[in-house]
Amino acid sequence: MKLKNISVATALLLALTGCGSSGGGGSSDRASSTPNNEIRNDQSTQDQASQQQAELDKLKSQLEQAEQKVADATKRLEAETAKANREAQAKQAVQQELNNAKTQLAQAEQKVADTTKRLEAETAKATSEDQAKQAVQKELNDAKATLEQAQTNLATALANATKQEQKINEFNELIKEVVGNQQGDGSTIGGYANTQIDDLPNGLNSAPYVVIYAEDGQGTVSGGYATIYKQNYSVVYGRDMRFFSDSLNAPNNFRIEERGFSGEKTTALPSEGNATYKGKAFTSNPAAIIHSGDLTYNVDFANRTGSGKLSGFSGIGDINLDEGRIGKTNHGAGPNYGVASSASMADGTRGEYDLVFYGPDAEEIAGNAYMYKQLDNTMRVNGGTARKYNQKDEQGNLIRGTHIGFGGTRGEIQK
CATH class of the missing domain: 2.40.160.90 (Porin)
Incomplete structure (x- = not known):
């Protein structure tokens, strides 16, 4: 709309300029008729010229204002465009940064998953080895305990056998003594x-x-x-x-x-x-x-x-x-x-x-x-x-x- 007003003002200015030049030629032709008419015509022409000049000056002023507005609007448009470009670039940068962060996150998650999997495998292996070691140690301890118990049982059995033999001997001697001292029916x-x-x-x-x-x-x-x-x-x-x-x-x-x-x-x-x-x-x-x-x-x-x-x-x-x-x-x-x-x-x-x-x-x-x-x-x-x-x-x-x-x-x- 601002460009359209500028174009109209420019056209009017050109038209007025053209009319002023044409009016000057007609006065010259009419001056040859009579002096009074010439004076009146000259005054009228000057008035018209002054009026046209005033209008022209006005139009120039409007044109300058319109041009200034166009320049200001263009400057603002350029600024807004530059701002929009910067915002678009910033948005693209942020989006790129976001995409990069997502990619890094996915990579980190995958790395964590892989590391966790390896850790679980190593832990399971270590646990299995530890359990196997504990099982072997328990078997060894049980074997030692069984051996110690067997040794204790053997020692006890030998001691009991010795005691039993001693008791049998005591009983035999006692029986001999009893039988030797007393015998008889019903006693x-x-x-x-x-x-x-x-x-x-x-x-x-x-x-x-x-x-x-x-x-x-x-x-x-x-x-x-x-x-x-x-x-x-x-x-x-x-x-x-x-x-x-x-x-x-x-x-x-x-x-x-x-x-x-x-x-x-x-x-x-x-x-x-x-x-x-x-x-x-x-x-x-x-x-x-x-x-x-x-x-x-x-x-x-x-x-x-x-x-x-x-x-x-x-x-x-x-x-x-x-x-x-x-x-x-x-x-x-x-x-x-x-x-x-x-x-x-x-x-x-x-x-x-x-x-x-x-x-x-x-x-x-x-x-x-x-x-x-x-x-x-x-x-x-x-x-x-x-x-x-x-x-x-x-x-x-x-x-x-x-x-x-x-x-x-x-x-x-x-x-």
């Missing part, structure tokens, strides 16, 4: 005589024993190990039966026998005061070793009562010796003072016990407890002992429980 020969027990030290002792049952000239030999708890005035011993020479049933059983030896029986108890007896308790277990615990028994001589407990057994809870009254008993070596009462455990297991006082002033007690079930890690009693206590289960079967021997020595009487 029972114990493995120990009183004189042999007298030779033992006080405390817990263990030794082999042999018993011969003879009938009509045919003998049955049984044997095992005796656990003997010896005190100054009393002895408690249990027999752990391990073998028979005949086809008798149920070997491997245990029973307690109790006797008083080498001293006066208690004929008169203290009449006042309290005292505590302390000593040992014992039973047997499948390993044929002494299974021992502790005895604590409290006596009130004035009220003629006693109670205590057996404790300290491995794998067996405490056994309470419930309170009972002191009275006369025929247990052991004839009539004597003693206590017979119930026994109990925290898990509800029931039983019974009896004991006898020994020594001129009741210095010792010796007795046994029978629990109405076979306790863990113990030997069951033999059939004769089970029939003696005559406890049966819900099906009416005879219970073969656990037998425990005990003995203790009195402390000072507290009055």
